[in-house]
Amino acid sequence: MEDYLNHLNESQRLAVECTEGPVMIIAGAGSGKTRVLTYRIAHLMNKGIDPFNILALTFTNKAAREMKNRISLLAGDEARNLWMGTFHSVFARILRVEGHRLGFPSNFSIYDTDDSKSLIKTILREQNLDEKVYKPSMVLNRISSAKNNLMSWVEYRDNVELINDDRLSGKPHLSAIFELYTKRCFKAGAMDFDDLLYHTYMLLKNFPDELNKYQHKFKYILVDEFQDTNYVQYMIVRKIAAMSENICVVGDDAQSIYAFRGANIQNILSFEKDYPDLSVFKLEQNYRSTKNIVNAANSVILNNRNQLRKEVWTDNDHGAKIKVLRALSDNEEGSIVANSIFQEKMNHQLHNKDFAILYRTNAQSRSMEEALRRMNIPYRIYGGLSFYSRKEIKDLLAYFRLTINPNDEEALKRVINYPARGIGQTSVDKLVVAADQNGKSIWEILENIHTVTTGIATNTQDKIADFVSMIKSFQVMMKSHNAYDLASYIANTTGILRDLYNDKTPEGLGHYENIQELLNGIKEFTTSSNYESGTNLPEDESLSQSNNELPDYPVTQLPKTLDLYMQDIALLTDAENKDDGDNNKVSLMTIHSAKGLEFKEVFVVGLEENLFPSQMSMLSRADLEEERRLFYVAMTRAEKMLTLTYAVSRYRWGNLVGCEPSRFLEEVHPDFIEFANISKRSESETSWGSFQDDDFSQSRLNNQRKKNFEQKKPAVPKNFTPLHRSQKLSSATVANDFIADDPSQIVVGMEVEHQKFGTGKVIHLEGNFPDNKATVYFPAEGNKQLLLKYAKLKIVK
DNA sequence: GGAGGCCTCGGAAGG
């Protein structure tokens, strides 16, 4: 044990050894964060803590899997008993056992985003509301952020500000949709992703015995990527940790790149307030990158106002300066990158796998791919459609879901007429109406289709009856058959397999193969005892539903039935990386998916204004700062060499458009970067003569940058053009052309302008972002309490 | 119920 602690530097070791009480570890990029986390857990186990009592929460399944493997190497096989998984998988597991307290069945379905949107569409149709006004994705966002801030539909309905706000933006029925959505999920025995967190919190809040049970169970709690947690996640963790206070969070505010979907950096600040006796450790030594790269990345992030004080440094060599390459077009950018990779491989004996090309948007991969193909450089693209979100897979899984939970309305709608069996939309609509009128679920109507009055034609009724008996036969089989036998039986009986087999187009062939692949996976689950679980969670007998009775046989010998399989994979949404055996390839991915990875040489491409930073980020300062953190993440992926490229013109949606170099290029301190003017007009490309003027000359760029740094002020946004699209719902809200300021900038005493109430003065502030409320005095209206998140306030003075 | 024409819109992404 002493031995392995020697693998750590001083601050890492301190962070590992401080096992008791609240701990916050601020870990800079490349500072060995994962190492500290794994060693800390291994250290706890070696000190004799039962792994069943350790809860480690991550954001991705991949992170959980990798960490568990690494801990096994340090602490042995016992590691498989750790409660290590994503927030969602851990709490889904708990809700399977305890959900009945809230009225949910243990076999509840989990709605993915598509299911949620589809349910919202159904509700809109039933309520005669316009999908254009109530865009399902926007409605879902709204419901989601309410639940993530622990707000039920009742509280939403009774919140004057919110209702007012919805009315002003022409969407007065949002709270009604929220209500119907909630009730509909409950009736279907289903939870969406946000419900898994929301209901867990409510379980702990409203049932003291449950809270007590889990406080005693999870004596040690660790949270990875803490900067990415949202409010409800933080509140759950806080509740469970309230007894032992052995809570350790690890994060880096500089790498928070998911605020746009609800992550809340403010949690880091709240943490310091909530735990006054907190031990804070900062990991500031970077082991990954050269001095030039570390310093350059630091100089960029300095332009952000919202950040914790921390100084990342490194002992490594200075290395080469960061190179900026200018291209004339996206295609030339591709060949420049491909050529550089070729050269670097030659000059430094590197392999394809040592290189990564990172971009802001997926659409940029095309020109890179073409160039790499021309040079015969093998590559792999990460990201894209996940295996489990393919249509054919979701169709088959919907049959499984329906078998397990026949009330699952979204699964039912998906497959009641697939493959086609003559039960059209009109019949389904009639079924929904009948279900509503009789206060029953759709499934209950289906079961009694011949006796309930629905207005459905008799021969359609017969088809429905056939469908019902088919599903019922699956349900009977589930008790006695293993997952694989039943799954392949379902694939055959329903006609899915036949339907796909008959499609001989290349895509159709792919669909058929995907089904086969899914079935193979189920076979593996059924037959193998050491199947790599999707959930990463232990088989923990202490969570048995009946507390007093022991199960008839050990948990490990339970027959592997279909419902167990579905529990295991329900939350697997990450894209499967098909392993074709050859891993020596150049990696292509978005910057977001590169988080946590490292490469010897990295190319960040498309450094153009309005692309990176994205033009969508120009709305508010918060968005721009997040974009800058994204740039920081991209830069710090590189170990030895970093190259930035931009094109002066680029095809966008079929049109050739002119581009300016990104402001981010000007924000890198001049000492760590060099502008290599290598761009030449190539013969094969002829159509951008107009972009060759001196506007983009390197010398001008260099002078501008020098000037900026001499004046010791960050680069000022140039050509700051607000978007013409007027609708965006985020922490800084824009609606009806009224552009709000960043709520976090608002302080007491400020004069602000409200869309409706006019100009007023902030007289009181309370609560934490994003729930901070301001009391504002408006001369015409008197005092108004506003939720800054939703109130559209412009700072006047 | 499926094929084909027309319209709209375009961001990164985990569970």
Added chain:
DNA sequence: CGAGGCCTCC
């Protein structure tokens, strides 16, 4: 430009 949704027509 191209994917996806919707409408129309058979």
